Amino acid sequence: MIKDNEAGIRMYDLASRIFPYNRSITGEGVRQTLDTVADYIAPSGVKLNIASVPSGTQAFDWTVPKEWAIREAYIEDEKGNRIIDMKDNNLHVLGYSVPVDKWVDLEELKEHVYVEENQPDLIPYVTSYYKERFGFCMTKNMLDSLKPGRYHMYIDSELFDGVLNYAEAVIPGDTDEEIMFSTYVCHPSMADNECSGPALAAELINTLASLEHRKYTYRFLFAPETIGSITYLSRDNHVPYLQKHMLAGFVLSCVGDDLDYSMIHTRYSDTIADRVMLNVLSRRPKHTIYGFNKRGSDERQYNSPGVDLPVVCFCRSKFGEFPEYHTSADDMSFVSPEGFQGAYDVIMEVVEILERNAYYRMKVLCEPQLGKRGLYTEISRKGIYDQILIQRDVISYCDGRNDLLDLSDRIGVPVSEIIEIIDRLIDNDLLEEVDNVKKA
Amino acid sequence: MIKDNEAGIRMYDLASRIFPYNRSITGEGVRQTLDTVADYIAPSGVKLNIASVPSGTQAFDWTVPKEWAIREAYIEDEKGNRIIDMKDNNLHVLGYSVPVDKWVDLEELKEHVYVEENQPDLIPYVTSYYKERFGFCMTKNMLDSLKPGRYHMYIDSELFDGVLNYAEAVIPGDTDEEIMFSTYVCHPSMADNECSGPALAAELINTLASLEHRKYTYRFLFAPETIGSITYLSRDNHVPYLQKHMLAGFVLSCVGDDLDYSMIHTRYSDTIADRVMLNVLSRRPKHTIYGFNKRGSDERQYNSPGVDLPVVCFCRSKFGEFPEYHTSADDMSFVSPEGFQGAYDVIMEVVEILERNAYYRMKVLCEPQLGKRGLYTEISRKGIYDQILIQRDVISYCDGRNDLLDLSDRIGVPVSEIIEIIDRLIDNDLLEEVDNVKKA
Amino acid sequence: MIKDNEAGIRMYDLASRIFPYNRSITGEGVRQTLDTVADYIAPSGVKLNIASVPSGTQAFDWTVPKEWAIREAYIEDEKGNRIIDMKDNNLHVLGYSVPVDKWVDLEELKEHVYVEENQPDLIPYVTSYYKERFGFCMTKNMLDSLKPGRYHMYIDSELFDGVLNYAEAVIPGDTDEEIMFSTYVCHPSMADNECSGPALAAELINTLASLEHRKYTYRFLFAPETIGSITYLSRDNHVPYLQKHMLAGFVLSCVGDDLDYSMIHTRYSDTIADRVMLNVLSRRPKHTIYGFNKRGSDERQYNSPGVDLPVVCFCRSKFGEFPEYHTSADDMSFVSPEGFQGAYDVIMEVVEILERNAYYRMKVLCEPQLGKRGLYTEISRKGIYDQILIQRDVISYCDGRNDLLDLSDRIGVPVSEIIEIIDRLIDNDLLEEVDNVKKA
DSSP states (O other): OOOSSHHHHHHHHHHHHHTTSOOOSSSHHHHHHHHHHHHHHGGGTOOOEEEEEETTOEETTEEOOOEEEEEEEEEEETTOOEEEETTTOGGGBOBTOOOEEEEEEHHHHHTTEEOOTTOTTSOBOOBOSSSOOOOEEOOHHHHHHOOSSEEEEEEEEEEESOEEEEEEEEEOOSSSOEEEEEEEOOOOSOSTTTTHHHHHHHHHHHHHHHOSOOSSEEEEEEEOTTHHHHHHHHSTTHHHHHHHHEEEEEEEOSOSOSSOOEEEOOTTSOSHHHHHHHHHHHTSSSOEEEOGGGOOSTHHHHTSTTTOOOEEEEESSOTTSSTTTTBTTSSTTTOOHHHHHHHHHHHHHHHHHHHHOOEEEESSSSOOOOGGGTTTTTOOSSOHHHHHHHHHHHHHHOEEEEEHHHHHHHHTSOHHHHHHHHHHHHHTTOEEEEOOTTTO | OOOSSHHHHHHHHHHHHHTTSOOOSSSHHHHHHHHHHHHHHGGGTOOOEEEEEETTOEETTEEOOOEEEEEEEEEEETTOOEEEETTTOGGGBOBTOOOEEEEEEHHHHHTTEEOOTTOTTSOBOOBOSSSOOOOEEOOHHHHHHOOSSEEEEEEEEEEESOEEEEEEEEEOOSSSOEEEEEEEOOOOSOSTTTTHHHHHHHHHHHHHHHOSOOSSEEEEEEEOTTHHHHHHHHSTTHHHHHHHHEEEEEEEOSOSOSSOOEEEOOTTSOSHHHHHHHHHHHTSSSOEEEOGGGOOSTHHHHTSTTTOOOEEEEESSOTTSSTTTTBTTSSTTTOOHHHHHHHHHHHHHHHHHHHHOOEEEESSSSOOOOGGGTTTTTOOSSOHHHHHHHHHHHHHHOEEEEEHHHHHHHHTSOHHHHHHHHHHHHHTTOEEEEOOTTTO | OOOSSHHHHHHHHHHHHHTTSOOOSSSHHHHHHHHHHHHHHGGGTOOOEEEEEETTOEETTEEOOOEEEEEEEEEEETTOOEEEETTTOGGGBOBTOOOEEEEEEHHHHHTTEEOOTTOTTSOBOOBOSSSOOOOEEOOHHHHHHOOSSEEEEEEEEEEESOEEEEEEEEEOOSSSOEEEEEEEOOOOSOSTTTTHHHHHHHHHHHHHHHOSOOSSEEEEEEEOTTHHHHHHHHSTTHHHHHHHHEEEEEEEOSOSOSSOOEEEOOTTSOSHHHHHHHHHHHTSSSOEEEOGGGOOSTHHHHTSTTTOOOEEEEESSOTTSSTTTTBTTSSTTTOOHHHHHHHHHHHHHHHHHHHHOOEEEESSSSOOOOGGGTTTTTOOSSOHHHHHHHHHHHHHHOEEEEEHHHHHHHHTSOHHHHHHHHHHHHHTTOEEEEOOTTTO
């Protein structure tokens, strides 16, 4: 496991670069983001395939919406002072606003301004994807300071038949059984939610592509939340393909802060994605495990009836659970290289466990004679006695009924320690990988 | 669900009418009770079939006992004062007393008098079905006040080859799968235990017969406790028939007070009768759930090995758990229209759930687009956001693996709310009823 | 169940006789012990078959070690005073010491002396089976009191190609399905660990052989710990034979003190050996249940992957959990006739339960009429009402799905009470033994 912050620094930097783009579920901001990711992973040789789905395309129960172009948005007072300007902060314009160019008095202005009552110094993030309207967001303090008078509401935007974009990258492994990561590219200038997910996914692509050996194929999806993942799933036979080939999947969201580690379980909390993430997070001093009822991102679609994919959601601080969520306070100071690095380490630990996970069985009956093989003295870390007991427990439960996660959970030590012991036992010709006897 | 007490008032009135009859496991009191019930349900068009089984008939391990006729019972002192008289309270005579006509001194009298030591001002209810004896019951205070002297013990009764009566009513539904209610008619003048069970059963017959549509057939049994249900089960191939056709059954006992809601589980607590009653009672602020070890009424027979019927017992306050139980304090003041109404509401909620219970599955993949169907705005009660989350959870778990009770238990809302949402989803062509995929 | 201490006194006496022998994993001490056991059980007619396995024999992953002969061991000071002498306590010599005859100064002496730092007045028990060395054990107080000077280290021992001994006794029953007891004979002069196990096993042989009737065959193994049980399992096709025929097995260790009752579960805590021992111990006011992670004796081998035998370990105070463990304080004052008797009673209760354990089913439908059979009045012990309820619960759960242990656990009374009721019901032709319907 990488212990310094090198990857964290790179991810923080990438997130900083995509932070300014004015993303929404469609439009130029999405494409700028995907292009930046494509550049970032280019050295790895992995190609980012960007799809463009025309407005009006049917996607299961949904229809791909019109594309949104946003060029300018501000409010001026009578003297021409710009009260707010999208140039200062993308959050100032209601997402998917239709155009407006109108002088109004303060009362009418207020009908089109959104504030967060309980956080008077923050700009809230608000959208109106499926109902045509226009609007502005500002701090409550600013709204309260506005004097009666005339104000110029100006939005230069357009809703037109364009495209919805998403992008996919696949890194082949020894088998076409695959592990999927899904993140979203539809939130404007907020750092944790959601410049962090794409940054982590991009870094993972570079790391995974550089591995000498991969048992599994790795699939990465960058898509607008909800409509993007639904559109993706509705096309190219993706649902049956993924049902057949996906071992485990992970939605990545809010992975740049360093306040918590958290996960959201699948519909029945019973997949290997649940087991591996729970195992890894349980070893972090601070972590929070959420039930499926707390879902909120694209795990909703992957876990929907008939789709039934084994996808959990992984976050540092879970969306909706921190005060900066969906406000201007979720800026680049809310995330950190350390935060990114911690998330990266979790996922790489998950990957390492899944790559190695298997069922094992002892090749000798009764306990082996460890002394003659030096399997007492090879042990050095921690208390020797503890290590001997752990090794003894691994030997006892390597009966073909327990995989690495079972062994780790039963014995109460990290999978990495289990793997060390298993490798020693295999090297000594004492252990072999077998099919799960429970399946037999 | 009926929210006023109209049904409660009718049941209270019916219970008052049958209260005075001197019921036992056989005899005229049973027939008076059954006739009164027959009259009560006559307007519904449902026929009460009264069976008469001759004394001496074998019923599994039991034999139908002799019929008991009781005409008069009193104790007089030397001056001809009646110390107690069955005319004042049926409880004064030991159930199934043989005749006596004898002057005795106080000491001998005491050998034949039963009191309740811990409740000195109450008359206990005592019987001696299977050992021939005679006896009287009175308050301990009265017994203590008796002066030495001569007393006349007089009971004009008869044990003879007669019949044991029970009665059955069946309301046909669309299928011959059935829901059974069983109550007993063998306790003399006590209100909750057991004028309430027959009164509730009679009212349910009227209500269920009036329904436009019934999926299930409803069977009602009015029988003397233990020997009556055993006799019933032993005849007419009832055990195999009910094993094949019974979906769920409910013993009704002590359903007229308003102190508690309670149930007794089946032998393994695992039938749909357990699940539905537990679901409904768990939503009452006050309720008590008893294990099968606390059984005491005819659920004993229905749950016996080889009979194996899915029958729970439903009570307001459970028999044996309230101080008035089996004493003269269990009179018409201990029950109330409100108490009856509460019991009636529980059973009707149980019926509504069972009638609607099914497995459902979404017809679209991924979450449906609720906005375009107005499925956000149709929601009005309570917090809109809560309702949206509940609807979202219903959608997620309608995957063919959860019936209405599973959905209610998982999501933590009453089945009635689940049904509302399911109906909306069906109306919008988003949901369909399916076979349980767990069975497949 | 025997309630006095007669058996306890006999076992205490037998343990006293084998206490002085200087046992190790091989050698004369083992043979003396086995011969004493053979004498003890001779009157029962059961033969103790003593096996001799040559040094160098392969036993699964192990090799039978050289035999150890130990004739004399002491340390003298310059004046010829014996500081310690094996004649005083066998623990003074490190187990499996090679010979030495050398004058050294205090510093060099200390390199070969083992003490227990935290118990300065006790001699520790130490061995070095698989690495050739020599050494002495003494109290820390004694070591601290030694003055600088010259000391004579003398051990007259020998490691030579000899044999490893174990012994087996089999008492046939009606079937070749069997119950096994395993104990070990390799610890020198310590009472609880382990003169007690062989003494209990010997007494059990005498008792079981004297029974008029045995459903099961009983097998007893007396072997050196670890290498002995491994050697035993590796020979004569024992593993497949025991896998096919063993119903339950019990390692007996530390069964002579009277401080606790304890058991160690099998690998998955799910065998009938676990169930019966847990049931019996749970009824002792003081008892401790250990998971498989606390294993330490030959249950390790019986439960190893591929061996997979249903063997729990039974102790009074578990080895390693009492301060006297593996020191000179584990002498004959640490055990007692009462301690032995308590252990014996547990095992005999286990045997009685296993001999009788079966699935039962009522032969009549509904509750039987107990009154006509006097099954109320036959009940006399404790509260009659409690007994009636227990009998009623036995009747209800005798549906072919519960064995005696299930009934005891469900109803919360000892198996002995269940058996009494079942015998009464069988006598009254109300109950019959059946195959477990769960298997059907």
